[in-house]
Amino acid sequence: MGRYLLRRLGFALLLVLVVSSASLLLTRLAPGDITSEQALVLDPASLAKLRTELGLDRPLAVQYASWLAGVVRLDFGRSLLYSRPVSTLIGERALNTAMLASVALVLATVIGLPLGVYSGSRSRGVGRASVRVLSVLALSVPPLIGSLGLVFLAARTGWLPVGGMTSAAGIDQTWAQWLVDLARHLPIPALALALPLAATLERLQSQAIEKATREPFVAASRARGLGHAQALIRHAWPVSLRSVLGLYGIMIGSLFSGSFVVEVITSWPGLGRLMYDALKARDLYLVAGCAASGAFFLAAGTWLADVLLAFADPRVRSQEAR
Numbered sequence: 001m002g003r004y005l006l007r008r009l010g011f012a013l014l015l016v017l018v019v020s021s022a023s024l025l026l027t028r029l030a031p032g033d034i035t036s037e038q039a040l041v042l043d044p045a046s047l048a049k050l051r052t053e054l055g056l057d058r059p060l061a062v063q064y065a066s067w068l069a070g071v072v073r074l075d076f077g078r079s080l081l082y083s084r085p086v087s088t089l090i091g092e093r094a095l096n097t098a099m100l101a102s103v104a105l106v107l108a109t110v111i112g113l114p115l116g117v118y119s120g121s122r123s124r125g126v127g128r129a130s131v132r133v134l135s136v137l138a139l140s141v142p143p144l145i146g147s148l149g150l151v152f153l154a155a156r157t158g159w160l161p162v163g164g165m166t167s168a169a170g171i172d173q174t175w176a177q178w179l180v181d182l183a184r185h186l187p188i189p190a191l192a193l194a195l196p197l198a199a200t201l202e203r204l205q206s207q208a209i210e211k212a213t214r215e216p217f218v219a220a221s222r223a224r225g226l227g228h229a230q231a232l233i234r235h236a237w238p239v240s241l242r243s244v245l246g247l248y249g250i251m252i253g254s255l256f257s258g259s260f261v262v263e264v265i266t267s268w269p270g271l272g273r274l275m276y277d278a279l280k281a282r283d284l285y286l287v288a289g290c291a292a293s294g295a296f297f298l299a300a301g302t303w304l305a306d307v308l309l310a311f312a313d314p315r316v317r318s319q320e321a322r
Contacts, residue, residue, distance in 0.1 A: 008306045012299030017071075020292035024067060027284040028060055034080045034282045054080055067285065076292065077285035081278065086289035089274065094293060096165060097263070097270035101255040103186055104193035108251075112198035113244070116205025120240075121213060121232055131202065138199035147192040147265035154188050161185050163267035189266040193259055197251055204247060208240035215239065245305075253301020256294070 033056050035047060042050065051057045058066075067077055076086040119131040141149075154160045161167065166181050173181060212218065213236045221231045256271075263272030271290055278286035 005303075005307060008303050012296075012303045015299045016292055016295045019295035020071070020288045021064070021068070023291035024284055024288035025060070025064065027279075027282060027287045028063065030282070032282060033284075036282070067288070071292075076289040079278075079283055079286045079289075081281040081283040081286060086285050089286065090271065090289050090293050093269060093271045093274045096268065097256060097259060097272065100186070100189055100193065100259065100263075100268060100270060101252075103190040104197065105252065105255055107190055107194035108197035108201055111194065112201025113205050115198075116202040117209050117232070117237060119202065120206035120209035121228075121236075132206075135199040135202045138195045139203070141196070143192065143196065143261045144265065146195060147189070147262050150188050150192050151265060160187055162188070163265075165269050189259075189262050189268045192262045192266065193255060197255070200247075200251070201244065205240065205244055208243045209236055212236040212240040247305065249301045249303070249305025249307070250298075251301070252304060253298035256297030256301070 033051075034054070035050055035056065048057070055063065055066075070077055074087065076090070078084065079086050079089055082089060115131050115135075119128045119135075122128045138146075151162050154162045161184055163185075165185055166173075166178065167185075209232070213232065215236070218231055218236050221235050222228070226234070259268075259270060260272035260275060262268070263270045264276050267273070271293055275287070275290040275294070277283075278290055
């Protein structure tokens with residue numbers, strides 16, 4: 001078991017290094033850089049001096065080696081756009097993304113799992129058909145369209161703010177007022193992230209619970225006098241969670257690393273928005289840092305999925321032992 005987890009951890013760290021390195025190199029190799037706009041207002045001598053100050057005149061191999069040496073010390077360089085350490089910027093924005101992702105994960109779990117148990121435990125009925133139609137619809141709508149639809153709904157109804165994390169008056173608010181303001185800004189981006197995940201959980205849980213209810217031990221519990229609901233919750237549902245847990249870690253990683261579109265559309269100041277600004281400005285160190293953080297969350301989620309699957313399914317541990 002220990003070798004299994006260490007091997008998975010090594011793969012996760014390798015993934016972070018490869019993704020961040022590729023992001024840095026691709027950004028560096030693309031035409032232009034962060035000084036491209038300054039070329040319209042600066043003379044060639046001043047532009048060359050600015051590029052030297054920013055270290056953009058160094059050869060690609062030297063630049064990459066210098067960056068890689070800093071990464072070993074967890075130093076991802078200094079943002080050329082914000083003139084601040086990349087690690088500091090990512091730490092600030094990661095908290096905002098973590099808040100949004102956590103709320104979205106709770107919503108997806110609360111919505112998806114109960115609906116999955118409901119639809120999987122019934123062979124027919126209007127309720128089961130309605131749940132399936134809604135799940136397919138939520139899975140079919142791209143995040144971009146879903147985010148735009150929710151923003152449009154909020155703009156037309158006026159029930160919720162259409163974007164941002166807090167209102168413009170948040171600076172002068174007390175902590176209680178700030179939390180209330182934050183709670184009003186959370187639903188739109190959180191729902192945009194949660195609905196596709198809830199549909200995924202519903203489909204997976206429905207198939208798993210449907211398969212588990214056909215197991216002999218569930219029929220035996222019914223024969224001993226347990227009701228349908230008791231046999232479902234006490235025996236079928238725990239077994240069905242094995243397949244759900246295997247995907248849960250990946251979903252956590254994708255939430256933290258894949259909220260790019262939702263954060264841009266809803267103006268949520270998280271890692272996705274920071275990555276978008278870095279790409280526009282061609283801030284190669286910030287691009288690499290954002291890519292590394294996204295890959296880290298995805299790798300951590302995948303590693304967590306492996307851990308959960310190993311503990312939930314003894315077959316994984318027995319295979320590794322052999």
